[in-house]
Amino acid sequence: MLSHGIDADRVRALAAQTFEIEARALQGLAARQGDGFVGAVQAMFACRGRVIVMGMGKSGHVGRKIAATLASTGTPAFFVHPAEASHGDLGMVQPGDVVLAISHSGESDELGAIVPAMRRLGVVLVAMTGRAESTLARHADHVVVSAVDQEACPLNLAPTASTAAQMALGDALAVALLDARGFREDDFARSHPGGALGRKLLMHVRDLMRQGDAVPQVAPEASFHALLREMTGKGLGFAAVVDAQRRPAGIFTDGDLRRLIERGADLRALLAAEVMHTAPKLVRDDALAVDAAAVMEQHRITSVLVVDAAGQLVGALNSNDLMRAKVI
The missing domain is CATH 3.40.50.10490 (Glucose-6-phosphate isomerase like protein; domain 1)
Incomplete structure (x- = not known):
């Protein structure tokens, strides 16, 4: 040749x-x-x-x-x-x-x-x-x-x-x-559990969320010192405020802390219920992880609280958890 x-x-x-x-x-x-x-x-x-x-x-x-x-x-x-x-x-x-x-x-x-x-x-x-x-x-x-x-x-x-x-x-x-x-997409995902689509469509919030002692939470009457200790100790940048029935009543974040400091508030005299941000963003534990990612993106937040069917706090999820799982 x-x-x-x-x-x-x-x-x-x-x-x-x-x-x-x-x-x-x-x-x-x-x-x-x-x-x-x-x-x-x-x-x-x-x-x-x-x-x-x-x-x-x-x-x-x-x-x-x-x-x-x-x-x-x-x-x-x-x-x-x-x-x-x-x-x-x-x-x-x-x-x-x-x-x-x-x-x-x-x-x-x-x-x-x-x-x-x-x-x-x-x-x-x-x-x-x-x-x-x-x-x-x-x-x-x-x-x-x-x-x-x-x-x-x-x-x-x-x-x-x-x-x-x-x-x-x-x-x-x-x-x-x-x-x-x-x-449909979820059928395709079941045939491709190891792929990106499988991760997005088969992985649920409960599979990724922090739970148990890893979830920062305090009661509404907790002191600001206790709130801050819980938030910093769990390393998620926020703490949930839960009522006696363990339902989320509010959330306090790093951003809320910065705003309080800028206002010159007397932090020692405050209670969790006085500083929390009411109506926190919630997702169900049986929701798809990709839906939780959509909530974070829509509201420009990095964390959400996770509740069960009864509305009780069962976990917490942040964007780092989703990135580690390659959902986002």
Whole structure:
């Protein structure tokens, strides 16, 4: 193989050409989808088993991504390698499953070898292929057409635009299915508990709040000295003032202390009830942590008091707690 070196202008031109060819390929997909695409979505939606995705070579790599996308958006799915299926892995496929077989040519020997066995199992076979008249398409219950006019490869050989089309069709199937299932953000979060969205939508205030002795609190009749000692000792920059039923009556913060000093008030003679800020911002312990973050942002505060269903103080939460948990 001869090397001609790197020509920066040619590199940029080939990149632009690749983007243009693949963009045209994707734009052309919509006109090619008809009853086959709708039938595939209906079959996957009605499936009481799993969607089994298969494909060889580059189609197999795309198939793994499609299976992962389906699984994370509410459609149970996994990838089975067609060659391994011929040697035992076909046992992963059960009656009632839907098989999505991906082959640009529709003539993959490995897929062709197991199609009869899958048909005997009674699965619904969906073919994603660039040739609607191919062998795979003829044996399928539904055909999703992935044809492209041209590969981005200058030799028109390497799967490039065709694999981009397969990937986009997989995304389209997943989007249509999640919409049909009424799949929402909290459903997505349950499939992604380790991600940022999972943290935001699955983590509750009770999971992050300070509680017990870590919550600074005093009674309304507490002296200012006791209030200050509680506030500084717990290191949260505030203290809650709670009544006899342990309901928050007010809050006293570092900012309130600065304002009292600026006014020259005689701090020694004051009681907690006289200096507290009434109507403190509260959140329920069963609220989502992201909702507590919204309260802080809306009111430009850094801490909130946490109450239970009966309105009793059970904890405290500040912005540092939310940042450590990567909620904000």
